[in-house]
């Protein structure tokens with residue numbers, strides 16, 4: 001990193017999107033100031049000023065300039081610090097758009113079905129979320145085969161953009177595995193992703209920023225209880 005560069009990350013410890021930014025910074029070997037935000041309480045002036053459109057974390061502030069949205073932040077880090085460590089995005093424009101396509105798929109399909117499975121208002125909705133999640137995992141298994149071409153990561157020999165996009169969810173996948181007793185990246189149904197999960201989780205750069213899975217399990221239980229109570233109240237209002 002250039003001597004006078006100042007990097008500050010506004011985050012929240014449990015956020016998978018923040019974890020993406022932390023992973024990218026970690027894989028590039030960059031130092032930065034981390035600021036924990038109270039996103040469900042009073043958001044800081046700095047966050048509101050830095051991300052007035054979405055008011056969400058992560059926000060990366062580079063020499064006073066804010067960059068918002070996790071996938072954009074990861075690509076920015078890769079462009080600015082391209083010389084430090086291997087590039088996250090492939091050099092070939094077609095391979096680059098393929099990587100961007102799968103990173104978007106992770107948000108549009110994997111994350112949305114994951115949320116439906118956890119926060120669904122009815123048992124039917126949760127079951128539908130689970131079904132869609134397993135379908136999305138199946139599709140990603142094919143994407144890993146296509147992108148890695150037999151190498152360890154979506155990025156090939158080294159971690160790339162899609163690895164980071166999916167890596168943001170690793171701690172949550174492990175926490176939900178623990179809560180449900182299910183393996184979301186199951187070695188029988190998705191052997192490549194199961195092996196990827198082991199490999200990615202064991203890297204030093206990942207371990208350095210990975211949130212505590214036990215703490216996520218506790219947070220997940222609390223959120224589940226709140227979602228269930230809200231769903232029960234809606235049900236009560238309908239029948240009352």
Ligand SMILES: N[C@@H](CCC(=O)N[C@@H](CS)C(=O)NCC(=O)O)C(=O)O
Nearest residue numbers: 015016017039056057058069070071
């Ligand atoms: N699309 C955004 C999603 C970011 C996001 O949803 N952040 C959540 C934390 S996980 C947040 O800041 N929520 C606060 C709010 O919704 O007000 C990204 O990729 O960065």
